[in-house]
Amino acid sequence: MDVSHRCPNCQSINDYEIDLSKVLEYLSCQKYDNKIDCGQLKIIIRPLRYEEITHFNIENFKLQKMLSQLSRLETQGDDNGTIKAQTEIYEKIANMQLSLFEVSIEHIETPEGAVHDKEFINEWIKNSDKEFFKNIKLKLEKNKQQWDLPNQDVICPECKHHSKIVITMDQSSFFGKN
Numbered sequence: 001m002d003v004s005h006r007c008p009n010c011q012s013i014n015d016y017e018i019d020l021s022k023v024l025e026y027l028s029c030q031k032y033d034n035k036i037d038c039g040q041l042k043i044i045i046r047p048l049r050y051e052e053i054t055h056f057n058i059e060n061f062k063l064q065k066m067l068s069q070l071s072r073l074e075t076q077g078d079d080n081g082t083i084k085a086q087t088e089i090y091e092k093i094a095n096m097q098l099s100l101f102e103v104s105i106e107h108i109e110t111p112e113g114a115v116h117d118k119e120f121i122n123e124w125i126k127n128s129d130k131e132f133f134k135n136i137k138l139k140l141e142k143n144k145q146q147w148d149l150p151n152q153d154v155i156c157p158e159c160k161h162h163s164k165i166v167i168t169m170d171q172s173s174f175f176g177k178n
């Protein structure tokens, strides 16, 4: 796989070959941590499928774009309009995170046994407290980070400067910075 990269020292752009077998080797060593302890309950999550990742990335991208367009409007001074629109976008982001959780949870282990019923799980998520949301968010982010590929060291052929190429599976993040 060839990747173009600009040297931060001399600004020349060169193609580098990334060894895919090394990348695959790295990925195969990553373990997917699928358990979240939640008091008496254990939440079992599963990795997202490729089309699910794509779906959430596109949704997230749209919403982030709407937010940045909104902050441009804000500087033009339409206060009432922007607050209403902002609330709507934040609601949509919250809903997207909720469906991300719903999709990610495989089942819940309770002292009485495993619960697989999707409707029950969704209802349970909606009634969960902040702490739970924080935990599952952290876990999903940690798992996602693991799937980012290791940086590749390259040497610029023009000036011999060493730099790193960052390779990610996707460019956007599921969660905003707030």
Ligand SMILES: [Zn+2]
Pocket (backbone or CB within 6 Å): 007, 008, 009, 010, 011, 012, 156, 157, 158, 159, 160, 161
């Ligand atoms: Zn260079």
